[in-house]
Amino acid sequence: MATNIQINGRRLTTQHSVNAAIKSICNIMRRSNCAGAMQYVPELTWILFLRILDEQEAQEAERAETVGAEFIPSISEPYRWRDWAAPPDDSLFAEKSNGCPIGWKRRELTEGGSLGSFKSFVNDDLIPHLRSLRKRPDATPRQKIIGEIMTAVERVRIDTDKNLLDVLDRVHALRNGHIDPTHVFALSQVYEGLLLKMGEKGNDGGQFFTPREIIRGMVRAVDPQWGETVYDCCTGTGGFLAQSYEHMRDALGQEATADQIETLKRRTFYGREKENLIFPIALANLVLHGIDQPKLWHGNTLTDVAAYADLFHDAPAQFEVILTNPPFGGKEGKEAQTRFAYKTGATQVLFLQHVIDSLAPGGRCGIVLDEGILFRSNETAFVQTKRKLLDECDLWSIVSLPGGVFSAAGAGVKTNLLFFTKGRPTERIWYYDVSDVKVGKKTPFTVDRFADFFRLLPDRADSERSWTVERADIEAKRYDLKAVNPNARGDQDRRTPEELLDIIEAKGREVAEALSALRAALADGRPGP
Incomplete structure (x- = not known):
């Protein structure tokens, strides 16, 4: 039977609900050592990428099995999202080759390990493994892409196991299958909204956007x-x-x-x-x-x-x-x-x-x-x-x-x-x-x-x-290509010289009258007008 790793999460039917889901993830990251967009967007990038890649390869495996073809995943267990990041679920199995339920590695690390063991696995095992994929002599194009995406990741920036697991749970629920395409943007456009945050003034990312x-x-x-x-x-x-x-x-x-x-x-x-x-x-x-x-x-x-x-x-x-x-x-x-x-x-x-x-x-x-x-x-x-x-x-x-x-x-x-x-x-x-x-x-x-x-x-x-x-x-003009619109309508003063002189004369009379009133007030000992 083909693998099924989909989880019955709530369906996001409005743009507001998708934005709220993304915002909740970013809020956790902002309070977890990723203060600005230049910190939390790169962090969320590789996490979201691994989530989507796992979903994509699961679908490819199903299609291959349907036609009797062999499918070789780009990432082996226990480094697949479904092994270490997905919330544990004994009713869903990762792949019949190892017979382990979804999230089995995560459960092993969080229930049987010591404090901080989950982050240690991510930093010391997962990230180095994924970075090394591009250097394999027989690396596939997708493995090279995975390795390159992970090149900028030295260690996870999120500060604690709890916050990291919270982010992973929310990202796991945010999948294209849970987004109603008739009402809201696809994940690709949601991600572009995150990139826009990087490009905003003060985030030093504008030059790339x-x-x-x-x-x-x-x-x-x-x-x-x-x-x-x-x-x-x-x-x-x-x-x-x-x-x-x-x-x-x-x-x-x-x-x-x-x-x-x-x-x-x-x-x-x-x-x-x-x-x-x-x-x-x-x-x-x-x-x-x-x-x-x-x-x-x-x-x-x-x-x-x-x-x-x-x-x-x-x-x-x-x-x-x-x-x-x-x-x-x-x-x-x-x-x-x-x-x-x-x-x-x-x-x-x-x-x-x-x-x-x-x-x-x-x-x-x-x-x-x-x-x-x-x-x-x-x-x-x-x-x-x-x-x-x-x-x-x-x-x-x-x-x-x-x-x-x-x-x-x-x-x-x-x-x-x-x-x-x-x-x-x-x-x-x-x-x-x-x-x-x-x-x-x-x-x-x-x-x-x-x-x-x-x-x-x-x-x-x-x-x-x-x-x-x-x-x-x-x-x-020695190759001056600047656009100078000959049809542009500037704010021109169309009054005649005589009209301008009349205006100046009238203003002069107003000033003279004001000065006269002020002198009269001072002579009488009264406050000025």
Whole structure:
């Protein structure tokens, strides 16, 4: 009989109930040595990942048994979630190979062990074992992913056995089968809500987080299709790749073949990320979204020095789609600059060169760039890079964003979205301006702001917010690409000089009358008016 590890937990039927469940977990972690989002999100990441992985492998084992195929789990007992983390239940059995009930290892550690023995098992046995999976000579792609996700985990941060067990119980109850998909978000979107907490100002995680409304608009504009490879050279927490997967999966719809789904999950999404803390979070986020084998490279993209490259070994040299948000204002040394034709310490300029070189002929790109790179013409590398962009690619649109779009992430810099196709030079650029939209904490930028952009985009039509600039005009301004809306209506004073003089004269009479009244009051010994 096939294994069944599902537990009859309460069904979460509203978004509020899911948010409350997540909040209760985070509250325990906050009082357990994980004060801020930069501490509790990474901790919850690996715990939630192991929970979902166990559920996924249980389902795969059932399907394999149904068709008489062999299934080899990525994690052996007692290191599976169902062994050490799941609440003990004698009525549910882990697998007939060992005949032990669900949670048997947890019961052994908590009922027969000494105080602190559960955390000792996690720190001294479980975590080292999972980290070592990637180093096995015969490691599967999934085992490499597991090992990489655990690389940033030295020890569990939660302070006591009791608090850790409480977190595990709540995570165990939070599974896709307990969430009503017709009313609330899937776990992947719940997890993105946690990542947003990391990206909020003051949490030092903003540099890794692009607002999801911006990502959705960019993915829609570039429109990645099944069969195309998608690449992000600054993956961060994986937002562009995750959204691209959902976009491509939804486009396939119910008619998708098994081969199409397999290609989408295992041979489509590629990325690079430098930061040790963020790389495993990106992997977990993509797996949680349904990308079974995200091809992520860990290291410095600009120097091409890898910390871990096994997951990226079969990556193509160029990609059909690139969606990315390079860091603003960074500085690179000589080691990075030597790899590029146009030398500069400006990180975003080097990334733009990398993106152009990494884009396949006919490929499409959507990239976030700070406004400085668009208008600066006093540094040779800036001008040369923009000329390279216009010579090798058709830069078909620039969207000018409000200054506050990234302020929640601690970056108030003005940004633009650039969209281009490689293989033909730019003849003209269609601009769209939403820079006047007021953005704040209570009024975030929402995807509906792009509705008019998408309405006008097919014909590149002119409007109060959109206009076209010819290549010759750009060259005449030494490749200044900054969006300057010729249709913008400023607050102009339309009063005539005579009217202004009359106003000044009238104000003068008012002042004179007030001074006269004040002098009269002082002469009579009375308080002033």
